[in-house]
Amino acid sequence: MAARLATFLVAGIVGVTLIAGLIVGAQRDDNSGPVDLIVHNAKVYAADDLGSTAEAVAIRGNKILKVGSEREIMRYRRPQTQVIDAKGAAVLPGFDDAHTSVIAGGLARELLQLGGAVTLEEIQQRVEAWAESHADAAAIVGAGWSYDVFADLPTRAQLDAAVSDRPVVLTSIDGDARWLNSKALAAARITKKTPAPARGTIVRDRRGEPTGLLKGTATALADVLVPKPTREQRARALQLAIRDAVQHGITSVQDLGAAPGDLDLYDAARDAGTLTLRVYAAVPADRTSPDDLDAIAGRYPDDPVLKTGVASVALDGSIESQTAAMLSPYAPKGAAEGSLNMTPEQFSRLAAALDAHGWQVAVSASGDRAVRVALDAFAGLSKTSNAPKADRPRRHRIESITLVDPEDLPRFGALGVIASMQPLGTADGSPVTWSGNLGPEREALGWPMRSLSAAGAHLAFGTGWPPLARDPLAGIRAAVSRAEAQAPEQLTLKSAINGWTSGAAWASFDAHRKGMIKPDMLADLVILSSDIFASRQKLETAEIVMTIFDGKIVYRRSS
Secondary structure, X not given: OHHHHHHHHHHHHHHHHHHHHHHHHHHHXXXXXXXXXXXXXXXXXXXXXXXXXXXXXXXXXXXXXXXXXXXXXXXXXOOOOEEEEOOOOEEEEOEEEEEEOHHHXXXXXXXXXXXXXXXXXXXXXXXXXXXXXXXOOOOEXXXXXXXXXXXXXXXXXXXXXXXXXXXXXXXXXXOOEEXXXXXXXXXXXXXXXXXXXOOEEEEEOOOOOEEEEEEEHHXXXXXXXXXXXXXXXXXXXXXXXHHHHHHOOEEEEEEOOOOOOHHHHHHHHHHHOOOOOEEEEEEEHHHOOHHHHXXXXXXXXXXXXXXXXXXXXXXXXXXXXXXXXXXXXOOOOOOOOOOOXXXXXXXXXXXXXXXXXXXXXXXXXXXXXXXXXXXXXXXXXXXXXXXXXXXXXXXXXXXXXXXXXXXXXXXXXXXXXXXXXXXXXXXXXXXXXXXXXXXXXXHOOOOOHHHHHHOXXXXXXXXXXXXXXXXXXXXXXXXXXXXXXXXXXXXXXXXXXXXXXXXHHHHOOOOOOOOOOOOOOEOOEEEEOOOOOOOHHHHXXXXXXXXXXXXXXXXXXXX
16 A cells, blocks of 8 residues: 555655656746847837738847847846836847948048038038148048038139148049049149040040049949058958947848958958858959959858858949930930940849849849840840849849839839838938939939839849948838928838848848747847837937847947
């Protein structure tokens, strides 16, 4: 009898132990280690197709462990867990800047900045002040001026009035024009007899003298006046750019302005442990042979922190400088239609060659004609014998889109082409006015974000830095509150956020590991100062409070 009771007792103990183990396991979900970080009391937006929201996030190592309610997540808290109270504010995936020039932007921080200047007098004052504070500089180099400042076009006399004893070279906000003073024209040996290069313009007065404005490929005539940075300067610029990025909630970048050698600088920063950004760096297609592409792809394969696989091509210029390729003439100032940097046949051959080597093509096409040429080339790829790899489907992209003919909108979705756009069209986020270049009817078609999305296009948003502001939050605000002329193209708040997060991750073949706040995704988060989903006012005043990269806090706003 005693033996039987002992048997029942042992069996009971074993049963209770098993049940307790199952309960504990269910509560912990995963017993492989402690939870390192919890963000709670938040409005967590997952940036997924369902528009999911939650209250808290648990992070283990560099990955998201669980997303759920306050009660669910706080059960993971342990003595060693770092707990962050978001105070009811929005928590989003880390921003992915899908169109930027990282090292060039870092270098630009040390140049004269003209973004936000709204009058000619303000520009002249900035030029004069910078010249006084940099008395040893051989030339004054800056960027960011806008055509809206001028009654007509900028002239050398206007710059001479600010500085006349040294060359001054100022790049426009669209990057497609340079404004020079008389000293700069002389130093660059640009005279009445200087021929304009192909697809470039030396703006001249009635006597044929250069006025000081260079457009398109003619901007290269002033390159001799711009000092070439050393490797050390470029490395320092990268660190400045990284610091600036995390302060704006950016945890990933797609460097469409990468120059030869930039990948090596990124690699060195990764080895040094200072690359707190995920980088998808483009290789300039016009300066890289197919054999070199294969070698580069082998050195920088798919990796969560640093990789390549995208080749950049510039097909046209900008609407602001009237160098974007258009289907009909500019109006009313000009009769031209802009021009392509290469013939449609040349671009088709280039795109086919890149596609055959397994590279994603990122073509900059601002005007509606350039967009159509790019789409035609991508449509032709489906007729080739080059089958894309199973783990890397054909996913080409058009960058810097500003105008699309309505007939071409459905082609984006049909061809699987990414629409990469920069919603923040000006340095300070103010509305862009194109009526002087396009007329009111075509101006209303500008930045067709909503129309592209409705037609099935994948949207990926970037800052366009430099010279545009490196501020995804401002870009989100711009996307949901377009100027009156483009009001029909406003996006919902969640759609705008997706363009900076999950949409951008999809564009770089990273949707399986980042861009959403979901279990097993990389722990890249940004915590805002308020719940931007609550009201438009909260969106307008929101700031970055904290940036988390790879499960670690890399930026915290000082109180």
